[in-house]
Amino acid sequence: MSTVAAENAQQLLDRVIHRIAPVWPLDSFVAVNPYWGFADRSFSEVAAQLQGTVGERVIMDRRWYADLLQNGKLNMVDILQATEDLGLDVDEEGWREYLRESSELPMRLPRLPELMDLRGHASVSRYVVEQISHFLAAYYDRGQSLWSIPKDPKTGLFGTWRQYTLADRSLGPMGLRPVRSQLLALSSNGAAARQWALQTMGIPQPAEEAYLLVLLKSIGGWASWCRYLLWQAELQGCSDEDLLDLLTIRMVWEALLRQTAQSKVLERWHRQIQAWIVDDKSADMEDARRGEVLLRASEIAYRRQVATSIRRQPAKKKNSTAPLVQAAFCIDVRSEVFRRHLEGVMPTLDTIGFAGFFGVLLDYRRQGDYAPRTQTPVLLNPGVHVMEQGTKAIIERRFRRLRRGAEWKHFKLSAASCFSFVETAGLSYVGRLLADTMGWHRPSIPPDEAGLSAAERATLQCVLPESLTLQERVAMAEFILTGLGLNRGVAPIVLLAGHGSSNTNNPHRAGLDCGACAGQTGEVNAKAAAGLLNDPQVRKSLVDKGWDLDPRCCFLPALHDTTTDRVEILGGMDDPRLDAGLLAELRQALEKAANLTRLERMLRLEPDVRDPETVARNMAYRGRDWSQVRPEWAxxxxxxxxxxxxxxxxxxxxxxxxxxxxxxxxxxxxxxxxxxxxxxxxxxxxxxxxxxxxxxxxxxxxxxxxxxxxxxxxxxxxxxxxxxxxxxxxxxxxxxxxxxxxxxxxxxxxxxxxxxxxxxxxxxxxxxxxxxxxxxxxxxxxxxxxxxxxxxxxxxxxxxxxx
Known part of the structure; x- marks a missing residue:
């Protein structure tokens, strides 16, 4: 391959892998725009492309919108307005006819393994995905497996997969035994394997990029994981080859199958690719544009609801005195309900909406942890490194308890004891099983609480690094206050409420915590921000610089549990500056707002439950019930x-x-x-x-x-x-x-x-x-x-x- 051709191939591969959006691991799970890699193209163009290559839907089927129109949830006036906005030339009768017709799925690119599948036989296309997935699960294992694949940086992901596949005995039963000898002759170097696979597949140039995307999307979940590894490396100014190697693995599989497939299957495959190339895709684009019109029409209807409620001018207050309490909550949609009710039960309180990291770009390391965890939006790099501070005795006790738990789990799962475990220790699990079934125990313990009693946990602190100068601390405090809009008057009490979720038996539990804090609760951020703003030196410097800070003002960290809607104040209540009466009023208001919020949220979970006490018990139980698939709507x-x-x-x-x-x-x-x-x-x-x-x-x-x-x-x-x-x-x-x-x-x-x-x-x-x-x-x-x-x-x- 010439140098120019190699450069073109590398650019092609780079474009394909950067179409994939990342996915974060379960312990730091955050929401991700799955179309992030396609944001450089228009919405309808991407909808047409993904539907016409991968077969992935980006817009709801037209029957969905037809039902909305029939039920009165969408009206023709909004559809015609959206039509005009997006520059289409369709009249009302044309839309009614379009919505009556059934959707026609566009031609998509066929993968070779799909054409090799035979009725009554094991699926080759499914086997390829399973084989790669099993390998990757073992390769990337983070402590779940008792046996894991050893990693050699020199070998890399592709080279390790090649070794794994050469020893894989499942090829024979699938009728793919010749694959082994072909793979044995292939270089373990990823770049050489990619070059061989591209030449062997022989995909026509007009379909090449689309076909490679189809291949990578066929193992799209693991591709997203590898994209996460690349994302993390890019944040540090580095690179990671695993996503490119995963594409190589998928390309090599396709090339190997091309050499083993029957001639009639290959002929059919080539015909379908050529048909896809010459297919007129203007109809697909037109359908995508119409789909976007219908989507926009439903958005117009929703915006109208919001627009009619936005105030044109401030409401007249019965008294214009400054607020006695200011409570800052994350912008998370779950906070909107709580804020509304809290303001209703305590008129002397103002709420503030701000991103849940409270302007402190930090990562946090517990004592004994090998690496810190990010507590900032994943789009940003943390600039402050916060350490956990606690007594040596407490840290050692936590370590011993967690180690005993890990050793017990290892014994329970090990090959030597797994068959005898039930007979040996089964009776000791009766109480645990009964508690799980009845919802008597507490929800799954968050990492920061594991191995600690409540009293021990209360003694731990989130400490900013001593390397931060006073000037840097003051600058951080000014940034927080400005972001919160507190540069003109601060109340005697300012509550900084992060949020988290308490539930059990849920792999995606981190996704119910604060997405702005990289799948963590906002507890560390609230404590760090409150500690900084309560620091006497920082406060004095702020006042000297002209900030209007009442000497009595106290910043209190808190955590809003979005499953139970309980707000817990996490410290600072022994501060001598606090007005005890005002604090008591605030705590009472928080409880009243929690009751009202639970009642409102329960209408979406169990509409028949209306009694406040029953609702509170139900919400708490949902978080503890091991069989509950829906602890909250998030x-x-x-x-x-x-x-x-x-x-x-x-x-x-x-x-x-x-x-x-x-x-x-x-x-x-x-x-x-x-x-x-x-x-x-x-x-x-x-x-x-x-x-x-x-x-x-x-x-x-x-x-x-x-x-x-x-x-x-x-x-x-x-x-x-x-x-x-x-x-x-x-x-x-x-x-x-x-x-x-x-x-x-x-x-x-x-x-x-x-x-x-x-x-x-x-x-x-x-x-x-x-x-x-x-x-x-x-x-x-x-x-x-x-x-x-x-x-x-x-x-x-x-x-x-x-x-």
Whole structure:
């Protein structure tokens, strides 16, 4: 292969692997936009491409929208408006005829193993995926398996797979014994194997890139895992070859099968590829554009609900005194419900919405851990390294308890004892089984609590590094206060409430915690921020610089449990500056708001349960019940992002569907906070929104199927559905729908309402590549809230259309 040809091939492979979105491991599970690798292209173009190559659906079937129209949840006026907005030339009768017709699936690229499958015989296409998946599960194992594949950096992923496959005895029963001799003759070098596979497959150039994408998507779950490894390496300015090696493995399999397949199968394969190349794809694109029109029409209907409720001017207050308490919550949609009720039961309190990392870009290392864990949005690099601080005795006790547990588990699972374990120790498990069944025990213990009693845990602290100078600490404090909008008046009590979720027997439990904190709870961030803002030296420096901080002001860290809606204050209550009466009033208000929030959320979980005490018991039980597949609805229903002063939405019932970020442009003269909001929290909200969207429109490829059938693989890597197949990504069916009321998440792209000058937003969008692609290619919509409350939708830079 010539140098130019090799460079072209490398560019081709790089384009393919960067189409894959990453997936984070279970212990730091975060929502990811599954179409992140396609954000450089328009929404409808990607919909047509994925449907016409992989067979992946990006837009709901037209019958879905036909049913909405028939049921009155969608109207023709909105469809015609969306038609005009997207430049289509379709009249009302044309739409009614289109919605009456059945969808015609476009021709997609066939993979060779699919054509080798014979009825009544073991599936070759399924075997290829299973074989690769079994190897990767052992290769990447994180402590679940008692035997793992040794890794040699020099050999790499592809070379190790080659060795594994040469020793694999399952090839014979599948009728693929000749594969072994061909593989034995193939170089273990990944680059050489890729070159051989490309030449052997002989895919025509017009279909080459699409075919390689189809191959990688056939093992898409594991491809997403390898993309995560590459993502992490790129954050550190490094690289990782595993995703490219995984594509190589899949290419080599295809090339090996090409040499063993019957001639009539190969002939059929070539015919279908040629037919795909010459197929007129304009009809597919037209169908995708029409699908986007229907999607936009449903988004117009939702935006109308939000727009009619946004306040045009502040409500008249009975008294205009400054708030006695300010409570900052994460922008998570679950916080919207709690904030609304908390403001209702305590009028002297103001709530604030801010990303759950509270502006502290940190990672956190417990004593004894080998590596820190990230507590910031995954789009950002942590700049502060926080350490756990505790007495040596407590740390040693935790280590001993966890080690005993690990040794017991190893004994229970080892080959020497697994058959005799039930007879030997079975009776001792009766109590545990009964407690599991009755929901008597506590939920699964979070990592920070494992091995510790509540009293021991209370003594541990999150300590900022001593290497931070006073000047750096003051700068961090100023950043937090500015982001929270507290640069003009601070209340005597400021509550910083992160959030987490308490539930058991759920592999994806980290995904119910704070997605802004890399799948962790906001506890560490709240403690670190409160400790910094309570630091006497920092406070004195802030006052000296002109900050309006009441000497009595106290910052209290707290944690909002989104399963039970209980808010726990995590420390600082012995501060002598605290007003005991005001603190008691706050704690009472938090309990009342929790009751009201539970009652509202229960309507979506069990509508027949209405008594407050019964609801509270039910919510607590859901988190402890080992068989509960739906401890909470998490972020299902999310559809809007609002960055504006709180008075715009105060007392407005957004039904837990909006990310609420407080923002006052009058306190942000250089638009630094606006830039942070639009380039970090807004993008994170898009990731969450598109994960739910993708899991709804095509759960087979972008969701993880039936939660009841999940089996954890590799310790913390992910889940399989059943005992094999590809690694599953996205959300389970149980997180999206129930048998009574159907879908709990409506598939809508995110609508971002931002109160800021148009010119400033245009500059930020055009100055940030990732955000610009999302907005300009219609993966999310930005809407300006003008000072008078009017709304303007951004169609292009400088082109804002009044809604």
């Amino acid at each position: 972020l299902a229903g999310n559809a809007a992002f609002i960055a504006a002063p709180r008075w715009r939405t105060r007392e407005m019932n957004l039904a837990g569907r909006a990310f609420l970020h407080d923002y006052d442009v009058g306190k942000d003269p250089d638009f630094a906070v606006l830039t942070l909001i639009m380039t970090a929290p807004l993008v994170v909200a898009n990731w969450i929104n598109m994960q739910y969207y993708g899991s709804i429109v095509d759960n087979q490829r972008q969701g993880c199927g039936n939660k009841v059938l999940h089996n954890v693989v590799g310790g913390t890597i992910g889940v399989l559905e059943g005992n094999g197949g590809d690694l599953r990504i996205g959300l389970s069916e149980q997180s999206l729908r129930d048998s009574n009321s159907g879908l709990q998440h409506e598939p809508l792209r995110l609508s971002a309402f931002v109160e800021a000058p148009i010119e400033a937003m245009d500059r930020i969008i055009d100055g940030n590549g990732a955000l610009g692609q999302l907005v300009n290619n219609r993966w999310l919509t930005v809407i300006q809230i003008a000072p008078d409350g009017s709304l303007f939708e951004r169609r292009a830079a400088g082109n804002w259309v009044k809604m």
